[in-house]
Amino acid sequence: MTRPRAKDPSLRRSLALFRAFMREQDDPESCYALLARDAVDQVEAYDGPVAGRTVVDVGGGSGYFTEEFRRRGADAFLFEPDPTELGEKPPDSTVIADGYLLPLRDAAADVTFSSNVLEHVADPEIFLSELVRVTRPGGLIYVSFTNWLSPWGGHEWAPWHYLGAERARARYRRRTGKAAKHTLGENLFAVHIGPTLRQVRARDDVTVVSARSRYWPFLAETVVRAPGLREIATWNLLLILRRCPP
Numbered sequence: 001m002t003r004p005r006a007k008d009p010s011l012r013r014s015l016a017l018f019r020a021f022m023r024e025q026d027d028p029e030s031c032y033a034l035l036a037r038d039a040v041d042q043v044e045a046y047d048g049p050v051a052g053r054t055v056v057d058v059g060g061g062s063g064y065f066t067e068e069f070r071r072r073g074a075d076a077f078l079f080e081p082d083p084t085e086l087g088e089k090p091p092d093s094t095v096i097a098d099g100y101l102l103p104l105r106d107a108a109a110d111v112t113f114s115s116n117v118l119e120h121v122a123d124p125e126i127f128l129s130e131l132v133r134v135t136r137p138g139g140l141i142y143v144s145f146t147n148w149l150s151p152w153g154g155h156e157w158a159p160w161h162y163l164g165a166e167r168a169r170a171r172y173r174r175r176t177g178k179a180a181k182h183t184l185g186e187n188l189f190a191v192h193i194g195p196t197l198r199q200v201r202a203r204d205d206v207t208v209v210s211a212r213s214r215y216w217p218f219l220a221e222t223v224v225r226a227p228g229l230r231e232i233a234t235w236n237l238l239l240i241l242r243r244c245p246p
């Protein structure tokens with residue numbers, strides 16, 4: 001079988017994403033629109049055009065990814081548990097639902113998509129199992145997350161999380177005058193790359209098509225093969241999984 005390659009893993013792409021990310025606070029629209037186009041490009045690089053496919057976006061926030069899947073002709077649906085994340089104009093037919101227990105029959109989706117949610121759930125293994133359950137055999141599962149030891153692992157209080165979560169949160173409050181959105185152990189969890197890889201590789205219902213850095217322009221798969229180093233250098237792990245036939 002020919003091995004699929006992620007589309008355009010170029011320096012130009014990574015710089016464009018980085019610049020957009022730096023402007024996220026001032027111009028969230030453009031930032032998330034670019035991120036959504038890039039993520040759907042990645043899905044299509046592994047699985048072909050999404051047009052006509054059923055796509056489930058789990059924990060999709062305000063729905064940028066769902067909208068991009070729809071723009072490309074997919075039947076895409078947003079499942080988001082937190083109404084405050086939806087914004088003013090969520091996509092039509094958005095479902096308020098927890099990723100642990102999706103209101104979907106088994107094998108309902110051709111593509112199950114979850115961007116930057118795994119580090120926000122207390123039990124990533126159960127969450128992943130639910131993504132697998134709703135994906136049809138042969139279907140694709142896209143899961144990305146920012147691991148704890150990534151320079152961005154502490155989210156809004158990064159990189160001070162390297163000195164401890166409590167200290168980093170306190171520093172954020174002092175500097176900004178507002179409470180941080182995330183609290184370790186409540187809505188942010190220390191997820192690591194090594195254990196996550198061991199967990200997915202041990203499953204008999206998925207194959208790992210790719211484990212790579214989501215944003216790196218080069219050595220994106222190589223960096224993930226280096227224990228220790230990968231926890232810091234990967235930045236954000238992208239797992240492309242394929243559901244096995246029963």
Ligand SMILES: C[S@@+](CC[C@H](N)C(=O)[O-])C[C@H]1O[C@@H](n2cnc3c(N)ncnc32)[C@H](O)[C@@H]1O
Binds near residue numbers: 062099116
């Ligand atoms: C950092 S945001 C990511 C939003 C979007 N997927 C993105 O990549 O921009 C994390 C999202 O995970 C959602 N989330 C947290 N716990 C969840 C759960 N148990 N099931 C599904 N989504 C969850 C949050 O409500 C939030 O929308």
